[in-house]
Amino acid sequence: WEALGDGLCDAAVTAFLEAKRGAATRDDAWIERQRAKIARALQAMASDLDEHAWCHGNAISLADIAVGMALGYLDFRFAEIDWRTPHPNLARLFVKLSSRPAFAETVPRA
Numbered sequence: 001w002e003a004l005g006d007g008l009c010d011a012a013v014t015a016f017l018e019a020k021r022g023a024a025t026r027d028d029a030w031i032e033r034q035r036a037k038i039a040r041a042l043q044a045m046a047s048d049l050d051e052h053a054w055c056h057g058n059a060i061s062l063a064d065i066a067v068g069m070a071l072g073y074l075d076f077r078f079a080e081i082d083w084r085t086p087h088p089n090l091a092r093l094f095v096k097l098s099s100r101p102a103f104a105e106t107v108p109r110a
Contacts, residue, residue, distance in 0.1 A: 001048070001055045005066030008041035009073050016077045038074070038081070046087035053096075060097075068097035076108050 015034035018027060045067055049055060055063035071094045074081055084091035097103050 001045070001061075001063030002066040004041050004045050004048075005063070005068075005070040008038055008045075008070040011035075011037035011041070012070070012073055012077060035081075038078075041070075042083050042087055042090065046090050049089050049093060051089065054093075060100075064093065064097060068094060068103060072098075072103070072107070 011034040015031045015038070018031050018034070021027075054060055055067060067090070071083065071090060074083060084094075098107075
């Protein structure tokens with residue numbers, strides 16, 4: 001779980017930074033590869049979560065924090081990626097995590 005969350009975030013950061021480069025040096029194929037990694041990570045996380053309330057066991061864990069952080073980063077930098085519709089179980093987890101003060105207090109300001 002932690003590796004999936006970290007990997008998703010790594011791919012998202014890489015795609016974001018590459019997209020900021022000028023048209024002459026930007027590698028659009030690289031960005032698409034990173035976006036494909038994001039899509040695969042989302043699918044794997046949703047599949048593993050299934051209908052469970054938390055990533056591991058019956059309570060929040062480091063896995064949930066890693067997943068929540070990665071999903072929050074997608075919302076912040078890639079609002080155009082609709083991950084909630086195809087993965088409603090991840091959306092439910094994210095809502096639950098976002099209601100926790102530690103998450104709510106660290107949402108980046110636009």
